[in-house]
Amino acid sequence: MLDADSGTARSPHAALTGVAIDSRQVRRGDLYVAVRGASAHGADFSAEAMAGGAVAVLTDPAGREAAAATGLPVLIVSDPRAVLGQVASWVYGRPTADIMIIGVTGTSGKSTTTYLLEAGLRAGGHTTGLVGGVELRAADLCFEPRLTTPEAPELHGLYALMRERGVTAAAMEVSSHALAMGRVDGICYDVALFTNLSQDHLDFHRDLDDYFTTKARLFQPELSRVGVTNLDDPYGRELLRLAKVPMTTFSALGSPEAEWRALDVRLGADGSAFRVVGPGGVEADAQISLPGPFNVANALGAIVTLVEAGVPLQSAVHGVGTLIGVPGRMERVTGAGDDFQAVVDYSHKPAAVESVLRSLRQVTTGTLTVVLGCGGDRDKGKRPLMGEAAAGLADVAIFTSDNPRSEDPLGILAAMMEGALRVPRHSRAHVIIEPDRAAAIDLAVGRAGRGDVIVVAGKGHEQGQYVSGEVIPFDDREVVAAAIDARKESRKHE
Numbered sequence: 500m501l502d503a504d505s506g507t508a509r510s511p512h513a514a515l516t517g518v519a520i521d522s523r524q525v526r527r528g529d530l531y532v533a534v535r536g537a538s539a540h541g542a543d544f545s546a547e548a549m550a551g552g553a554v555a556v557l558t559d560p561a562g563r564e565a566a567a568a569t570g571l572p573v574l575i576v577s578d579p580r581a582v583l584g585q586v587a588s589w590v591y592g593r594p595t596a597d598i599m600i601i602g603v604t605g606t607s608g609k610s611t612t613t614y615l616l617e618a619g620l621r622a623g624g625h626t627t628g629l630v631g632g633v634e635l636r637a638a639d640l641c642f643e644p645r646l647t648t649p650e651a652p653e654l655h656g657l658y659a660l661m662r663e664r665g666v667t668a669a670a671m672e673v674s675s676h677a678l679a680m681g682r683v684d685g686i687c688y689d690v691a692l693f694t695n696l697s698q699d700h701l702d703f704h705r706d707l708d709d710y711f712t713t714k715a716r717l718f719q720p721e722l723s724r725v726g727v728t729n730l731d732d733p734y735g736r737e738l739l740r741l742a743k744v745p746m747t748t749f750s751a752l753g754s755p756e757a758e759w760r761a762l763d764v765r766l767g768a769d770g771s772a773f774r775v776v777g778p779g780g781v782e783a784d785a786q787i788s789l790p791g792p793f794n795v796a797n798a799l800g801a802i803v804t805l806v807e808a809g810v811p812l813q814s815a816v817h818g819v820g821t822l823i824g825v826p827g828r829m830e831r832v833t834g835a836g837d838d839f840q841a842v843v844d845y846s847h848k849p850a851a852v853e854s855v856l857r858s859l860r861q862v863t864t865g866t867l868t869v870v871l872g873c874g875g876d877r878d879k880g881k882r883p884l885m886g887e888a889a890a891g892l893a894d895v896a897i898f899t900s901d902n903p904r905s906e907d908p909l910g911i912l913a914a915m916m917e918g919a920l921r922v923p924r925h926s927r928a929h930v931i932i933e934p935d936r937a938a939a940i941d942l943a944v945g946r947a948g949r950g951d952v953i954v955v956a957g958k959g960h961e962q963g964q965y966v967s968g969e970v971i972p973f974d975d976r977e978v979v980a981a982a983i984d985a986r987k988e989s990r991k992h993e
């Protein structure tokens with residue numbers, strides 16, 4: 500499954516050496532698991548799977564005929580997804596039993612928190628792994644992810660590779676899609692962390708309640724041993740009612756109800772300092788290099804989770820303080836010589852747009868500009884809310900395209916505009932529409948003056964723009980940097 504140089508993360512069992520759920524990822528010796536999807540039945544790709552080296556097919560009764568036509572041995576179960584995690588774990592020799600694994604779920608802050616956790620685990624003496632939407636890492640090996648939480652075969656294959664590379668502890672993002680689709684079956688997290696919940700993914704979940712109860716599944720004994728939750732978030736509190744594992748609570752706002760609190764929080768332009776106070780009066784001084792109050796919450800959540808995972812408090816606090824940034828999250832692109840600041844951020848949901856603009860407002864002496872679009876073929880309800888947040892909290896809002904996917908970019912922009920118009924005219928940002936993302940970034944950079952802050956939001960670390968079935972190479976950080984260079988060049992000639 501994994502294209503690692505070592506290529507040795509294979510099964511200890513002789514006949515089956517791997518598992519794949521996608522014919523395009525099959526390798527020699529794999530069991531091909533053909534599931535019914537939203538647009539196709541995997542069994543229709545059995546011939547491709549065989550050509551790729553599959554040695555058997557596991558499918559449901561509807562896939563029997565297509566799978567049998569290959570002549571390969573076919574195993575039938577009523578719901579292949581329901582057994583996929585256990586099968587993959589078995590084929591790869593139950594790798595997750597040998598690694599301490601921390602799972603992070605929540606609408607915002609998963610990637611950031613996994614990076615903080617990884618830094619803390621390292622400070623605690625572990626060789627680490629990382630699983631999430633930015634990268635997949637097994638000690639010194641790194642891979643590009645396709646999803647935030649991989650499908651079970653890829654996941655167990657990756658953990659097998661981690662075990663080979665000497666990984667002793669890993670931090671991973673657990674998306675609600677993963678919980679709904681059984682992608683993390685076969686893993687029992689040593690500690691599971693809930694960050695927060697706000698509107699997202701209502702294209703996939705019936706409503707916010709369905710989204711929340713799906714996330715709450717992580718806190719059942721089948722999937723985790725102990726949990727940590729954020730008492731400052733209403734859903735984090737509600738989780739205490741639904742969780743069936745022992746829970747520990749934290750509050751970055753210093754709520755006395757929480758077992759762990761952040762006190763004396765001092766926010767700075769490039770990071771924050773705070774005192775961590777825990778049960779029995781244990782204390783430590785924390786210093787983080789990630790800006791914004793929401794990162795105090797992410798860091799405190801990570802510290803408490805690390806302590807639950809057995810890392811000494813001082814090592815946990817020291818470790819999270821060593822992280823200097825997360826790719827595409829509040830990532831500064833301007834240098835020391837620039838008189839304005841430009842940052843790239845992965846805010847692509849209403850709460851994230853709001854939190855990033857509120858925290859940047861605190862460090863903006865001039866104009867605050869946001870460049871923002873909304874993804875196509877995703878939760879349509881987010882668009883007016885994101886438009887409203889941008890127009891209500893920035894001085895200039897340049898609405899542009901994110902990943903339009905199969906949709907008309909102008910239709911998405913119209914929905915964002917609908918939200919922007921809800922903001923009363925006297926407090927509404929100057930709203931500009933520029934569907935071409937590179938041109939929108941150029942416009943923002945071209946207008947910037949002393950003390951201004953620009954945030955290019957929504958695509959963070961992404962390397963491409965998805966437009967009508969094609970992926971066009973696009974990295975916000977490179978486009979912003981090029982716009983800054985072009986601005987310098989043109990000023991030289993003025």
Ligand SMILES: CC(=O)N[C@H]1[C@@H](OP(=O)(O)OP(=O)(O)OC[C@H]2O[C@@H](n3ccc(=O)[nH]c3=O)[C@H](O)[C@@H]2O)O[C@H](CO)[C@@H](O)[C@@H]1O[C@H](C)C(=O)N[C@@H](C)C(=O)N[C@H](CCC(=O)O)C(=O)O
Nearest residue numbers: 520521522536537538539540541544646647648650674676
């Ligand atoms: C809604 C969703 O998650 N869909 C996932 C699901 O697709 P599906 O059930 O519709 O599958 P399908 O396209 O009908 O195909 C049926 C089966 O045939 C297989 N197939 C299909 C074509 C082919 O040539 N060969 C082949 O074997 C497919 O792998 C699949 O197993 O199973 C596929 C196989 O693994 C996934 O690729 C697909 O993820 C799509 C691409 C996706 O975009 N998912 C996103 C929304 C997602 O999962 N996001 C979350 C959360 C993000 C976050 O909050 O950060 C994530 O964890 O990434």
Ligand SMILES: Nc1ncnc2c1ncn2[C@@H]1O[C@H](COP(=O)(O)OP(=O)(O)OP(=O)(O)O)[C@@H](O)[C@H]1O
Nearest residue numbers: 606607608609610611793828844845846851854855
């Ligand atoms: N605790 C938080 N509360 C609110 N907003 C946050 C928080 N942490 C991060 N953000 C905002 O959300 C954006 C995404 O952060 P991050 O990638 O850590 O979250 P995520 O849960 O992994 O997101 P995604 O599911 O989209 O991958 C950041 O760029 C920042 O703007």
Ligand SMILES: N[C@H](CCC[C@H](N)C(=O)O)C(=O)O
Nearest residue numbers: 847873874877901902957958
């Ligand atoms: N994991 C998220 C990423 C969204 C990123 C944003 N750039 C967009 O395309 O909407 C999703 O699949 O919903």
